[in-house]
Amino acid sequence: MATAFSATLPLHGSSQENRLLLPPTRLPPPSSFLGSTRSLPIRRLNHAHAARRSPVVAVQEIVKEKKPTNSLLITKEEGLVLYEDMILGRSFEDMCAQMYYRGKMFGFVHLYNGQEAVSTGFIKLLTKSDSVVSTYRDHVHALSKGVSARAVMSELFGKVTGCCRGQGGSMHMFSKEHNMLGGFAFIGEGIPVATGAAFTSKYKREVLKQDCDDVTVAFFGDGTCNNGQFYECLNMAALYKLPIIFVVENNLWAIGMSHLRSTSDPEIWKKGPAFGMPGVHVDGMDVLKVREVAKEAVSRARRGEGPTLVECETYRFRGHSLADPDELRDAAEKAKYAARDPITALKKYLIENKLANEGELKTIEKKIDDLVEEAVEFADASPQPGRSQLLENVFADPKGFGIGPDGRYRCEDPKFTEGTAQV
Numbered sequence: 001m002a003t004a005f006s007a008t009l010p011l012h013g014s015s016q017e018n019r020l021l022l023p024p025t026r027l028p029p030p031s032s033f034l035g036s037t038r039s040l041p042i043r044r045l046n047h048a049h050a051a052r053r054s055p056v057v058a059v060q061e062i063v064k065e066k067k068p069t070n071s072l073l074i075t076k077e078e079g080l081v082l083y084e085d086m087i088l089g090r091s092f093e094d095m096c097a098q099m100y101y102r103g104k105m106f107g108f109v110h111l112y113n114g115q116e117a118v119s120t121g122f123i124k125l126l127t128k129s130d131s132v133v134s135t136y137r138d139h140v141h142a143l144s145k146g147v148s149a150r151a152v153m154s155e156l157f158g159k160v161t162g163c164c165r166g167q168g169g170s171m172h173m174f175s176k177e178h179n180m181l182g183g184f185a186f187i188g189e190g191i192p193v194a195t196g197a198a199f200t201s202k203y204k205r206e207v208l209k210q211d212c213d214d215v216t217v218a219f220f221g222d223g224t225c226n227n228g229q230f231y232e233c234l235n236m237a238a239l240y241k242l243p244i245i246f247v248v249e250n251n252l253w254a255i256g257m258s259h260l261r262s263t264s265d266p267e268i269w270k271k272g273p274a275f276g277m278p279g280v281h282v283d284g285m286d287v288l289k290v291r292e293v294a295k296e297a298v299s300r301a302r303r304g305e306g307p308t309l310v311e312c313e314t315y316r317f318r319g320h321s322l323a324d325p326d327e328l329r330d331a332a333e334k335a336k337y338a339a340r341d342p343i344t345a346l347k348k349y350l351i352e353n354k355l356a357n358e359g360e361l362k363t364i365e366k367k368i369d370d371l372v373e374e375a376v377e378f379a380d381a382s383p384q385p386g387r388s389q390l391l392e393n394v395f396a397d398p399k400g401f402g403i404g405p406d407g408r409y410r411c412e413d414p415k416f417t418e419g420t421a422q423v
């Protein structure tokens, strides 16, 4: 069934036939955009411009249009999966804070508290062979993608049992097995990697004729959208119709810089249509709304219809990193979003709609508590990486064959060329 979001429209076609475009009166008034306590210093949306472009819809409209009011957005099983994943994300991060202050972790550690609906809403729809690319706020994306709590915690502890053998740390969660293609400390660095992964899927399908409908989801922040790589990748993804979803986690702040102060037009979703792809703004504190939008965007990508830009309006409940005293954000703004805690909201939905009872949810919470505790014990007891790992992946090998676990260039091993042609 074609939905408001997924219906394929000629991206550059006539706007007259485009029933998806909101008439001007249904566009959100600028003053109501984003929950910041700051006023929005921008002009009204240029409707004539929007109307020339591709499908632009507010997500509330999608959800309203898609679901009759008396039908539920999820089954019981789906609801419990979402709840468990969000509880895992929250409990894991709370534990990280404890461990960081106890000196078990080093360097910067950026927590995801408050933003769980975005990770869960998207990643729980993906298959193992789909890819996820994250930022330095990456622990929870890795967990949602199936990397074990043990492997993520050990990575944070710098232990050899970590998903990068202790060499990546908090900002570089990577797992080839799970197609978790990394956290990236430099903002925007993950976006071209994600675009490359999406290109790979398309190449496999269209050139190599392989049975591949993998999609890639790239997560990044509002501040990152002022970085050039974002625009380059939107352009390329639209041009090649790549199976990628660009997910902006707009938590209104880039460290201590307000999004509304630093961006010429803060409505990031509008940048999608500018490049010829749908742009959607969704309430990122509501996992069910995120999931509805994600379903449409992911299936669009799988069908080969190209990229989507999704702006999730969300909020982080802690400072930028554990080293940030979080003194710059307004208390009223923090309180406003705290009252919209995405986990509390999902719990309420599950109980009110009789999809779960308190007992079932408590059982999940207990299971996750135990799992996170066990991950800490495992990480603590795990060995440090050996000295030989120090050089691994640090220096470029002039001959291009890598450095072995013994810390020596592989090409220096007398057996290296055995049985092969001259290299």
Ligand SMILES: Cc1ncc(C[n+]2csc(CCOP(=O)(O)OP(=O)(O)O)c2C)c(N)n1
Pocket (backbone or CB within 6 Å): 137, 185, 186, 187, 188, 220, 221, 222, 223, 224, 225, 249, 251, 253, 254, 255, 320
């Ligand atoms: C290329 C680059 N420039 C600057 C920085 C410093 N820096 C670290 S986090 C950050 C803000 C990013 O904000 P946003 O994209 O909104 O992500 P959030 O932290 O809110 O999740 C900046 C500028 C960096 N890491 N990389």
Ligand SMILES: [Mg+2]
Pocket (backbone or CB within 6 Å): 221, 222, 223, 249, 250, 251, 252, 253, 254, 255
């Ligand atoms: Mg931000």
